[in-house]
Amino acid sequence: MTLCLLREISLADDVLVDERDTSAPVPPRTRLLRNTPVRGTLLSDICSPRLVSSTYFSQTSAIVGCNGVFHVASPVPSSSVPNPEVELIEPAVKGTLNVLKACLEAKVKRVIVVSSGAAVGLNPRWPKGQIMDETCWSDKEYCRTTNNWYCLSKTEAESEALEFAKRTGLDVVTVCPNLIWGPLLQSNVNSSSLVLIKRLKEGYESLENRLRMIVDVRDVAEALLLAYEKAEAEGRYICTAHLIRERDLFDKLKSLYPNYNYPKNFTEGREDVTMSSEKLQRLGWSFRPLEETLIDSIESYKKAGILD
Ligand SMILES: NC(=O)c1ccc[n+]([C@@H]2O[C@H](COP(=O)([O-])OP(=O)(O)OC[C@H]3O[C@@H](n4cnc5c(N)ncnc54)[C@H](OP(=O)(O)O)[C@@H]3O)[C@@H](O)[C@H]2O)c1
Numbered sequence: 001m002t003l004c005l006l007r008e009i010s011l012a013d014d015v016l017v018d019e020r021d022t023s024a025p026v027p028p029r030t031r032l033l034r035n036t037p038v039r040g041t042l043l044s045d046i047c048s049p050r051l052v053s054s055t056y057f058s059q060t061s062a063i064v065g066c067n068g069v070f071h072v073a074s075p076v077p078s079s080s081v082p083n084p085e086v087e088l089i090e091p092a093v094k095g096t097l098n099v100l101k102a103c104l105e106a107k108v109k110r111v112i113v114v115s116s117g118a119a120v121g122l123n124p125r126w127p128k129g130q131i132m133d134e135t136c137w138s139d140k141e142y143c144r145t146t147n148n149w150y151c152l153s154k155t156e157a158e159s160e161a162l163e164f165a166k167r168t169g170l171d172v173v174t175v176c177p178n179l180i181w182g183p184l185l186q187s188n189v190n191s192s193s194l195v196l197i198k199r200l201k202e203g204y205e206s207l208e209n210r211l212r213m214i215v216d217v218r219d220v221a222e223a224l225l226l227a228y229e230k231a232e233a234e235g236r237y238i239c240t241a242h243l244i245r246e247r248d249l250f251d252k253l254k255s256l257y258p259n260y261n262y263p264k265n266f267t268e269g270r271e272d273v274t275m276s277s278e279k280l281q282r283l284g285w286s287f288r289p290l291e292e293t294l295i296d297s298i299e300s301y302k303k304a305g306i307l308d
Contacts (some may be wrong), residue, residue, distance in 0.1 A: 064106045068228050071099045072114045074157065077150060078191040084149035092153035093160055100164050100172065110171040112227050115158035117178035117213060118151040120238060121273045132275045134176075134236040162235070173227045175220070177239040178275065181293050182217030183300035196297055197306055199253070203261035207246055211272035215241040216293040219285075226283050237280040241287035256294060 074092045081087045096113060103111045122138035137159065143152035158174050165172035180192045189197065223239045244252075247266045254262055277285065301307050 066106065067109045069099065069103050069108050069111045070224055071096060071111060076191050078194060081149065088149045088153040089156060092157040096157040096161050097164060100161060100170060104168050104170045110173065110228060112224050113158065113161045113172060113174045115174045115176045116154040117176050117238065117240060117275060119155040119158045120176050120275060122148055122151045126273060128271045132273055134238055134279055173233050174236045175223055175227050175239050176236060177215050177220045178213035180215055180217050180220055181297045183296045184304060189306060197301060200260045200307060204263040206265040206267060207263040208269040209245050209247050209266040210269060211274065212244050212246065212249060213240040213275060214244065214290065215239055216288055219287040223280055223285050226285055230283050233283055238275050238277050239280055240275050240277050242290045243274055252290065253294060256291065257298060
């Protein structure tokens with residue numbers, strides 16, 4: 001997502017761009033500060049190789065002079081993690097607070113924190129069929145008892161961020177996207193793209209007909225920029241575009257790309273929650289059609305040889 005956001009930002013000719021070369025002998029943020037004039041905005045995951053531990057002061061120096069910071073970085077596991085407290089919760093929560101403390105110290109005007117629908121929707125007591133909005137929070141205890149560690153990490157990090165904002169007066173806006181697809185710009189495949197790739201490659205015999213909430217990475221980048229630029233933006237914003245059941249999604253995929261190995265059966269299962277992005281749309285956000293997301297995603301996977 002960072003690369004997409006960078007592309008949107010650079011198209012808007014607004015702020016700095018860095019290629020995040022982690023193999024460089026000096027950390028990317030150092031090169032960034034040496035070589036690039038900081039014109040306004042900084043992305044925490046290009047400027048901080050690791051969020052926790054000793055990066056607090058370096059983040060502070062990286063952030064000095066910035067009007068805004070986009071905090072995108074957070075661990076996103078693609079499989080189960082042996083020690084979730086250390087591998088997920090701590091980096092997400094401490095990392096976010098480190099960035100926020102540095103922003104407060106550097107008098108940054110606004111910080112955009114990328115949270116997730118995972119911090120909104122996991123609540124077993126939510127009335128079935130009722131649409132969720134920004135007042136909804138995932139139930140932390142339920143996340144813990146059901147081992148939904150990623151949901152817990154995002155819920156803890158976002159709630160701590162908003163608490164920090166209330167306590168200190170720092171202007172923090174959070175954006176909560178759901179499942180993000182769209183063209184890959186980076187060489188590694190992130191977890192959410194894997195969801196689509198597996199649907200094309202694995203030839204599932206049967207799949208649960210779940211409801212998916214999908215949003216294009218380019219529309220998420222647009223939402224982050226709106227949340228940054230619009231003076232009236234405040235609090236949380238759910239960022240979701242398309243509500244679609246697996247069966248309908250596969251019908252769409254089949255009509256666009258008939259030759260993949262699609263599931264033969266669907267089972268009916270749980271009642272899924274639905275969320276609304278009305279608040280974000282009132283800020284001026286719109287999103288592209290799902291077909292465009294599917295085609296651009298799949299074409300980018302083909303180009304990268306991922307579907308061979
Ligand atoms: N993709 C989705 O469907 C989705 C949906 C909702 C929200 N989000 C949120 O969007 C953000 C970006 O996710 P993504 O999908 O683009 O996944 P991603 O490609 O895995 O990006 C996660 C980024 O966070 C960085 N990171 C992880 N742990 C870190 C640490 N301890 N210190 C510094 N950087 C760290 C990673 O850097 P390294 O690669 O160097 O580890 C990577 O650049 C995350 O906050 C995620 O929770 C994603």
